[in-house]
Amino acid sequence: EAQVTQNPRYLITVTGKKLTVTCSQNMNHEYMSWYRQDPGLGLRQIYYSMNVEVTDKGDVPEGYKVSRKEKRNFPLILESPSPNQTSLYFCASSLVGGRGEYEQYFGPGTRLTVT
Amino acid sequence: GQQVMQIPQYQHVQEGEDFTTYCNSSTTLSNIQWYKQRPGGHPVFLIQLVKSGEVKKQKRLTFQFGEAKKNSSLHITATQTTDVGTYFCALNDYKLSFGAGTTVTVRA
Numbered sequence: 001e002a003q004v005t006q007n008p009r010y011l012i013t014v015t016g017k018k019l020t021v022t023c024s025q026n027m028n029h030e031y032m033s034w035y036r037q038d039p040g041l042g043l044r045q046i047y048y049s050m051n052v053e054v055t056d057k058g059d060v061p062e063g064y065k066v067s068r069k070e071k072r073n074f075p076l077i078l079e080s081p082s083p084n085q086t087s088l089y090f091c092a093s094s095l096v097g098g099r100g101e102y103e104q105y106f107g108p109g110t111r112l113t114v115t
Numbered sequence: 116g117q118q119v120m121q122i123p124q125y126q127h128v129q130e131g132e133d134f135t136t137y138c139n140s141s142t143t144l145s146n147i148q149w150y151k152q153r154p155g156g157h158p159v160f161l162i163q164l165v166k167s168g169e170v171k172k173q174k175r176l177t178f179q180f181g182e183a184k185k186n187s188s189l190h191i192t193a194t195q196t197t198d199v200g201t202y203f204c205a206l207n208d209y210k211l212s213f214g215a216g217t218t219v220t221v222r223a
Binding site (some may be wrong): 033035040041042043044045046048056058059065092102103104105106108109 | 121124148156157158159160163185203205207210211212214215216
């Protein structure tokens with residue numbers, strides 16, 4: 001089954017404790033991306049990657065890191081989480097073509113709480 | 116990046132009625148995508164519009180791209196309880212820019 005998986009699905013942590021949220025897709029998609037969703041703000045892009053070893057900032061990259069060492073994986077790293085990073089996080093992937101011609105497939109989401 | 120504004124933020128609809136949600140931009144859009152997110156779920160792609168004046172239908176859903184490619188609309192006819200959720204428009208220029216969404220509730 002074609003899918004995007006994220007782990008963990010739920011995480012409660014404390015300020016400053018480094019964490020990683022994993023994302024994996026089995027569709028051989030070149031493009032992967034991370035979003036955060038907050039009430040009233042919709043989905044905001046954190047980082048995206050057009051292919052292996054190619055990453056770029058989205059609209060809200062501060063406090064986050066990513067890496068793309070393999071095509072299927074795109075982990076999101078919070079080196080020193082803070083309470084304002086409490087949010088619902090989605091990973092997404094798609095094929096690459098033209099200027100965003102393909103639909104994005106979203107993972108199930110990771111609900112992160114930082115206390 | 117480019118921003119898309121979406122109205123209304125909330126839509127309370129009587130079952131069987133029609134409603135429309137709008138997506139507007141101050142600049143010309145290369146494309147517009149629509150996604151639906153059910154409560155507790157993740158966004159799911161509905162459709163993409165690329166051409167000026169384009170109209171696409173999916174059963175009771177009608178999607179339209181404005182002639183100037185600065186706005187788009189989603190019209191749902193005969194609303195059903197299965198239409199509950201949040202509908203997002205998004206400019207997919209890889210730096211994907213989502214509108215804030217229209218959250219739809221349905222009164223049976």
